Amino acid sequence: MNMKVNKLHIALWFSVILAGCSSGENTSSESAKHISLNVKTEEVIQFKGSHTVGYSGVVVPKKNTPLSFSVPGTVSKIAVEEGQQVNKGQLLAQLNPSTMENTYQMAFQKLQQAQDAYNRLMPMHENGTLSEIKWVEVETGLSQAKSATAIAKKGLDDTKLYAFTAGVIGKKSIQEGENVFPNITVFELFDISKVYVKIPVPEDEISSFKKGDQAIITVGAISKTITGIVREIGVSADIFSHSYPVRLEVDNSDLAIKPGMVCTVNFATQNKATGVLISNKAMQQDLQGTQFVYVIENNTAQKRAVKTIALIDQKILVSGNLKEGDKIIVAGQDKLRQGSQVNIIK
Template sequence: MFNNTRTDRRIASSVLTLMVGLALSSCGKDEPKQLVQVVPKVSVKEISAIAQQQELIYSGNIEPENTAHIGFAVPGVVNNIHVVEGQRVTKGELLASIDASEYVNALAIANAQLEQAEDMYSRLDGLYKKGSLPEKDYIDIKTKVAQARANKSINAKRIKDSRLYAPITGIISAKMVERGSTAAPGVPAFTIIKTDQVYARISVPESEVGAISNGMSSAVYVPTLEDTIHGNITIINPQADPVSKTYAVKIKLLNPDGKLLPGMLAEAKIQTGKAVNVIAIPAPSVVRDADGLTYVFVTNDQNKAIRRRVTTSNVTGNNEVIISQGLTAGDKVVVAGQTRLKDGSTVTF
């Protein structure tokens, strides 16, 4: 009996010690922390339309004022070339020539035939006036004289045409013949471009072509030259391109020093003189993603930030961006804190 009591006490003591140890162990552990969601704070601006002078901006390229594809008017073998590609030539300058030996000989024969015909005519003319020569023979000799003169003129022109001259002042942009090659009528031998004046050629959509007219001034920026040249609209093609449905517009630019070369990229800005309502927002509020797409965040009535794609058109002097598509007056745009947002994020102001 006594032993059983002592055993029960030992068991109870061990249980108590275990319970105390478990309690102390649980007290030594940290309580699990509650995750607190941080709502980003942003600044929002309700946008409105503002009146601004309409400015149209287009990309284009530089074109020569005139392009001449020239070739020989008579066939022959090219024996001399006096110019190279890229060379500036003046109107009337000799470019190339062909072997004219055949035409020189033909002209000598034509001269002999003309002299013979004229001599015969002078002798028969007196007989005709005396009534001793039938009219039929008199007409025949007059015809032979006329034919001989025409033959002489044709061969003289062929000799002249064997030498090719520049019809305009410009630059040789292409040379399609070599010494020893055969030239043929109608086949271009050289291309000359006139560049003392050039055109900036742009394509204008149908919705905007009505806002521009001949004579309007334009500032044309050429990135290659890092320079802006001012010109005027001189040509508006009345027929739209069948594929793009745009109208070709040309802006004439003076180019006395020849810096503007055909093919250079250009950006034309045209002030139409009309006032239009535009949407302008602070430039920092526009975000660009890795794909180069531009967007902003707008807030709704549930204080959610919604990502919205926008298209920008210009930058004002107040460090604001003109939005051509994506926003309307009354939208609330996030202008500060937008870099921490995701589409659908809850925000506070």
């Protein structure tokens, strides 16, 4: 009997404790709802008119030609460095010619022997004292010796690598003393008299691009602004970013623009856009990728979904359930949630 009473008392005590904890949690939760979080705000501005659409791009050479030796060997001389301007026919590098030189000398000596035999036996062939079979052997030997000598001469010539056209050495992949193999790239020769600026364009914007479109391009590294013309529009999207590559051609006759430089590319839109301008500090994004901002309503933070249209003068042009004069939160969003009470500070 006593054991039953004790168990009943224990059960009652646990109920009281749990009720107290639950009451405490509810009280804390209710208190949290009434805590005002400090935030900063800006007012939404109505916009209607034309604008520019900006992209970030990188300079790439219009033409990139890999250069390689056609024979194996050891590098004995490198005549150029990366970034050096070279002319057509200029020597770039050379392999040790010893082996090829010996091969050529052997072939040349055999050619001389074959030519001598041909010259000595020709009179006998002409007066009929030399058999036709023997004369065919002589002619064949001379022809083979000429071919072998030509091949050996080409191998010797190929120990030197020349620029087949004018350009800039974009990359050097060899060192003196290094062994190289045929058809392995040792230099990359860039043609940068004209360059391309490559930009990624989102899939929902690519349909507005046409070949021949012009854009204003600013290369920050050299503080230069030029005009570019769309020459290539990609047809295959990047599987991760879902963007298409677009290339704009830029004149670079002074060679001031170098491959790899980052630039901004601005296109003037033909159609007028309507929306509201907000600070980029206000823009938020949830785990699903949906863009939103917090708007002040009755001293509480309310989520409003928005969609970016364009960037205009350090502001973001968006569409959504916003109107001019709405106060959006631009600082202090980290701890906010839907319906949080807020206190506006300056």
